[in-house]
Amino acid sequence: MISMVITVKLRMDTPGGVTAPEALPDVDNVLPLRRDTTGRPHLPGTTVAGSLRAHCATYDELLPEKTLFGIANDVERIPSSIQVLGTRYLGDTNGTVRHRTAIDRERGAPANTMLHGVTVLPAGTEFDIVLSWDNPDQREEPFLRALQEWRPRLGRGASHDAGRCSVVGLGHRKYDLTTVHGLHTWLHLRFPDDYPAPEPLAEPQRPLEPDYDVTFEIIDGLHISAGKPTADSTSDRPIINEVLRSDGRLVVPGSTLKGNLRSRAEYVCRVVGAGACADRRCGECHPCRLFGFSGESRNARRAKIAVSDSVIDNATTDLRTHVAIDRFTGGAREQLLFTDEVVTAGRFRLRVYALEPLDDVDRLLIDTVLTDLHDGLVGIGGRTTAGLGTVRITSEWTRPDLTTLADRLTGEIAA
Numbered sequence: 001m002i003s004m005v006i007t008v009k010l011r012m013d014t015p016g017g018v019t020a021p022e023a024l025p026d027v028d029n030v031l032p033l034r035r036d037t038t039g040r041p042h043l044p045g046t047t048v049a050g051s052l053r054a055h056c057a058t059y060d061e062l063l064p065e066k067t068l069f070g071i072a073n074d075v076e077r078i079p080s081s082i083q084v085l086g087t088r089y090l091g092d093t094n095g096t097v098r099h100r101t102a103i104d105r106e107r108g109a110p111a112n113t114m115l116h117g118v119t120v121l122p123a124g125t126e127f128d129i130v131l132s133w134d135n136p137d138q139r140e141e142p143f144l145r146a147l148q149e150w151r152p153r154l155g156r157g158a159s160h161d162a163g164r165c166s167v168v169g170l171g172h173r174k175y176d177l178t179t180v181h182g183l184h185t186w187l188h189l190r191f192p193d194d195y196p197a198p199e200p201l202a203e204p205q206r207p208l209e210p211d212y213d214v215t216f217e218i219i220d221g222l223h224i225s226a227g228k229p230t231a232d233s234t235s236d237r238p239i240i241n242e243v244l245r246s247d248g249r250l251v252v253p254g255s256t257l258k259g260n261l262r263s264r265a266e267y268v269c270r271v272v273g274a275g276a277c278a279d280r281r282c283g284e285c286h287p288c289r290l291f292g293f294s295g296e297s298r299n300a301r302r303a304k305i306a307v308s309d310s311v312i313d314n315a316t317t318d319l320r321t322h323v324a325i326d327r328f329t330g331g332a333r334e335q336l337l338f339t340d341e342v343v344t345a346g347r348f349r350l351r352v353y354a355l356e357p358l359d360d361v362d363r364l365l366i367d368t369v370l371t372d373l374h375d376g377l378v379g380i381g382g383r384t385t386a387g388l389g390t391v392r393i394t395s396e397w398t399r400p401d402l403t404t405l406a407d408r409l410t411g412e413i414a415a
């Protein structure tokens with residue numbers, strides 16, 4: 001038997017990581033990373049194998065891929081020819097906590113009370129992945145090519161572009177286990193020192209181009225809450241509701257942008273009579289198909305798109321004070337003065353990556369929401385009812401023809 005050992009070096013292009021499945025968020029609502037027995041961040045082989053299997057399924061030459069990666073169903077059980085022997089974390093940090101605000105569905109704006117954090121590894125983090133292939137056959141060349149074109153998204157948060165990886169190195173070696181020498185060498189392989197060292201790719205992977213890359217200018221002010229108001233109890237100063245920062249920079253999280261896109265897409269679908277479910281679980285309506293849905297675990301489906309976090313360039317901030325309005329009297333409530341930190345100027349990008357092919361209706365929905373954002377019909381972030389969140393597209397952009405929008409969304413005419 002011939003055993004082929006392959007080492008793949010992955011580099012994370014965006015922050016991310018695999019969170020511990022058994023862990024509940026701690027007291028601060030922070031999800032920890034998955035770790036090995038020594039406490040170092042860990043990339044599970046099952047996660048890698050699942051992603052590689054899905055990737056190889058897109059190559060005709062690798063069919064039937066089921067025999068490469070095995071099959072287990074009611075009819076047959078075939079072991080996988082390709083095994084993940086191990087993964088090796090090459091970074092030197094234990095991860096940093098990134099706070100996220102969940103989107104309040106009713107308001108389409110970030111909800112302060114649902115703040116949570118996720119521990120992530122920084123962009124640039126590398127992992128070596130060691131695979132073995134028993135008796136490699138004529139699929140060796142296409143499989144090695146598939147590895148060089150592999151762009152896995154590993155861990156939590158694929159739909160906001162977390163954990164996007166490139167392959168930056170590859171090494172492989174074969175052992176003939178029918179010879180004494182080959183078998184002896186193979187049996188004494190120690191992980192990770194003896195495995196084939198990954199060499200840089202002859203043709204490095206090019207940076208992934210987003211399917212949509214739109215630059216927005218902030219018109220009146222943007223408020224994406226950091227979630228925790230800072231209160232100064234020793235003075236009469238009002239509570240300051242700060243904007244979200246990441247590593248000291250003002251940011252618009254992909255999750256906020258995606259939430260805003262979805263809320264407006266649902267509104268548009270309802271208005272034209274195409275329908276959109278209220279609980280985001282039906283799996284049938286256009287927004288569920290584009291933005292994913294939860295539900296029974298085997299029924300859930302991730303979004304077709306990933307929306308990246310964006311730094312706000314040339315940002316200026318200001319403080320704006322307002323009084324809380326009493327919901328019952330409609331008047332100002334006594335002693336409830338709030339100060340919001342607001343980004344009054346700056347530019348940020350909306351970058352959307354297709355995680356699977358988008359159809360005409362998907363693109364139509366995205367184009368419609370972009371148009372509504374540009375036209376000021378809907379805003380981004382919080383306090384949009386108070387006039388915040390208006391943006392305008394400043395990058396090159398062609399206004400789509402939406403005159404037959406309703407007919408296309410309801411399927412009266414082809415999208």
Ligand SMILES: [Zn+2]
Nearest residue numbers: 277282285288
């Ligand atoms: Zn639905």
